[in-house]
Amino acid sequence: GNSVTQMEGPVTLSEEAFLTINCTYTATGYPSLFWYVQYPGEGLQLLLKATKADDKGSNKGFEATYRKETTSFHLEKGSVQVSDSAVYFCALWKTGANNLFFGTGTRLTVIP
């Protein structure tokens, strides 16, 4: 079936530290991959996406590369800010299922 396994949190970093949140997936064929972010008190927002192997999604300094050989889509940011504190969800979309499959989420806290 389709599933996403995400690095468990919570993750606490100091401002300007490097961030990696691991995500691996299980799916047949070629799913599209996403990172969603949920800021406190707000709804889920699409952060970035990649629709085929070797694509790199990027937004707001965050990046993730679709690696088919390792079935991974790890989220990275070179220098986190306090405003990046949120819960991050990895997700996949499988054509035909017409449904998003989410990981369990990783809570990131950035301290000044």
Added chain:
Amino acid sequence: EAGVVQSPRYKIIEKKQPVAFWCNPISGHNTLYWYRQNLGQGPELLIRYENEEAVDDSQLPKDRFSAERLKGVDSTLKIQPAELGDSAVYLCASSLAPTSGGYNEQFFGPGTRLTVL
């Protein structure tokens, strides 16, 4: 442009009571989704509508959950009777209709946090 609107934001009820959640999607979005997000988990799809038709309700516990989307715009999700295990955040999302199975970005509302005592 207004986003997805949900109400209420919070609801506390006793078990066996009924409860209803309301969602107003982004104007022009044909597809509407209801998700349930348990504590510490990612959202899981309950039901998906294309206009007023429920095209995927395979994960909806039909013995106690029901949903409707009259006129293909607003939607209501109901639980009757509620159980302790129904405590969760109920998320509504909307998108343009998928084209050839492709993904159209889903826009999420802030959710309704349900607590069943």
